[in-house]
Amino acid sequence: MSAALAYYPGCSQTASAREYDLSTRACCQTLGVELNDVPDWTCCGSTPAHATDHALAAALAARNLAQAMDTGASNLATPCPSCLLALRTAQSRCENEGFKGRVEVLLGRPATLSIRTRSILQVLMEDLGLEALAEKAVRPLKGLRVASYYGCLMTRPVGLMAFEDPDNPTAMDRLFLALGAEAAPFALKTECCGAALGVPRKEAVLELSGRILAAAEESGANVLAVACPLCQMNLDLRREQIEGYTGQRSTLPVLYFTQLLGLALGLPEEALGLGLHNVGTRPVLDILRRTWASEDVG
């Protein structure tokens, strides 16, 4: 991989989704993708900001973009689709001169936001490609049947995110196939998990996340792969709440796609934060260990 990439972790990745950050960094290191943290980065504003004021929200995101551009970077990646949406929304809104002017007043500096922003998934798929990724995989994910859950933001809003088929994305499915796993025919790939409604209306999240879990179980998957910290939290941390709400027990582990990729790349489980989950990840490791033992790898 050529020029270094500005890396915007996003707040969740320092707390509830630490394992997403850990595994992203570990994978990128192994893959030779150099990540340079955006200096002195701050929150992208997330839902509370854009629900309050568009210009304030854009200023928060723009500040981070400007900090990244100050380092001379022309490419930025973030693991979190919600952060990416905030950054891209700021970029697109600032194309309007009037809006840009308001943001510049708030920022106290020019808001020329020409840096290219992408998700980690997109960067890995586009800059490295499936073949290169598969080549670096030293341990196959054979035995895993992965339901890939993209969430609502990875491909939407369509015009802004411009990533894959908005209703039927396949990037993660193709990745896991390349890494030796099976892709489960999972129907609710881009359904909403309930997102931040967990705070004001918990039942909404339990209903929606419950459906996603049930569909993943129905697809015969033995692991659910995600790319969004909020999705992961709703499906993993709220598991007992969901079970209480739906009356259905489920032990399906919910892993970040970077954790699964890391396992294939031969990284140790501690480096991937596999112990940080609420729903145990042991079943996944057990399956893989059996595979690896029989194939004499790992």
Add this chain to the structure above:
Amino acid sequence: MRIGVFVCHCGTNIAGTVDCAAVAAAAQQFPEVVLAVDTPYACSEPGQRAIIEAIEQKGLNGVVVASCTPRMHEATFRRTVERAGLNRYMFEMANIREHVSWVGRDKKLNTFKATDLVRIAVEKLRYNRPLTAKSFAVNKRVLVIGAGVAGIQAALDCADGGLETIVVERTSTVGGKMAKLDKTFPTVDCSVCVLGPKMVDLAQHRKIKLYAMSEIADLSGYVGNFEVSIRRKATYVDWNKCTGCGLCADKCPSRKAPDHFNELVGRTTAISIPFPQAIPKKASIDASSCLHFLKDRCGVCAKVCPVEAIDFEQQDEVVKESVGAVVVATGFDLLDIRRFGQYGGGRFPDVVTSLQYERMLSASGPTGGHLKCPSDGREPKSVVFISCVGSRDRSMDRAICSGFCCMYTAKQAILTKSHVPDCETHVFYMDIRAPGKGYDEFIRRAQEEYRTNYVRGRVSSVYPKNGRLAVRGADTLLGTQTEVMADLVVLAVGAGAAEGSRDLAEKLRISYDAYGFFMESHPKLKPVETNTAGVFLAGACQGPKDIPASVAMGSAAAGKVMALFSKERLESDPQVAQVNAVRCVGCLKCLRTCPFGAIQEVQARDGSTKAQVIESVCQGCGVCTVTCTDRAIELQHFTDNQLLAEVNYLCRSWMEKSPA
């Protein structure tokens, strides 16, 4: 010159925001104006009479009417001045309604602008010259393109009226979509039973010549005298010999050919006749599935054909016909179902288009009229219909309503119950459009008598669940989300223009809208005419419409053709380009820019090259006049002097005075 100016109030349409009396008073002062008055309705009978009297009494030889758009009444007033003995081109119109009173609120400014427009008209009129039309003979044969129900109706009416009629149909049979339908709303009568006799009439009519499996390669000429080249596509069967016995299809070993007549539900043989009532009932070979063409073996059909009609060497052939008028009736096509991934279109076999569903219901369809899920052949116990799929959807750049889907969806829900009485039917809709005669009653029947569950709301996704399909959407009447389980999902996919419509429009020199539907000349007053004289429209090619409307439009187009052909000779419009041979240097730039091919190259007596306008072909668009660097070509009635008179006045007056 003695000019009269008439400023129309159009009731309050103009007078509401323009001081018409002030405009008339101002006009009184314009050069060569001898009379200027305002009038409540210039187009009314008393209004026109006043113009005629003024011409006679004041000895006017030029008239300006300031009123609505020329598209509305130019022809009316030209006839008025003609009745008073003036040449019809000694008349000018100033549009002070669409260009002034309807778009501006400030009465003072409006009056100012209206006065300017009247002045411009006067300035131009001072340079007008009487023009006279030439006449030419009409070839009283008509070409009908597309033989769906609209084209069939137009052809039969023309032929019954005694006209020789050429019908060109792209597929191997006439009938269009109607031939594919099972039953039709609102009477639920068998579609092909009503259409079939008309198809037979078409085939047997003495006056009709049918070219099936054919397309328009080229069309040249002008109203009354078109030359058309028709490409007859190779069918690899000599239709002069083929008796339609069907033996070839029985024996053909290639049984996986795509069945286009059945909308790709099921398969057919490489040589086939699309359906039992096909007209012409002739076999044709699909070369992309035929073993002879693919693998250079087989030839079974050639062996079994009792009349030796198979001809693997056959080539496309171009034939020429001359006609005086054209009726375009190429209908519509449904949008590609694969565009609707959110509903599983193209992803799940049990998600089908409405037209596929018609074939699945039809007794002559691939399942013999037994309703079966394409995935595993089981009988559906729940069918969900989704309406407005790709219609009224701005996210797809398709704001249009497809018009007939609400009705056929209700019909299909009713038919579903008569095939499988214990099958649940659900319709997701935005709102129901059923304005025709007996239509709303029909929707009611579907809801009440046939217990169709109508859910008002959009579907967000269709996904597989427990071996069936879950249809999730909003129920906006209950204000909740809802999920319905289905065995089969039918998408009322929006109607777009027929494939290849844009190409055809270019060949015919007619316009089309953003969706590819052909444009009528006027949305209210000229619905079957196009802006190209002698070319008429019928049926869904002009915009989605149901069978009754398509048939009515087919007859209307035939009526227009017959009215046109009721004259032995036609008058050409004298507002055409004219070459001043002395100035023309023969560069022929105009010949290359003319979109209508109305300019020809001629040799002058001294052997030099000159451009010449074919008056009957010229449409008066004026493109050539701006192309000609030597100002040798000018448009009659829009000469340089006339346009400059307008511009000169306008620029000078604006330099001298400006509005308040």
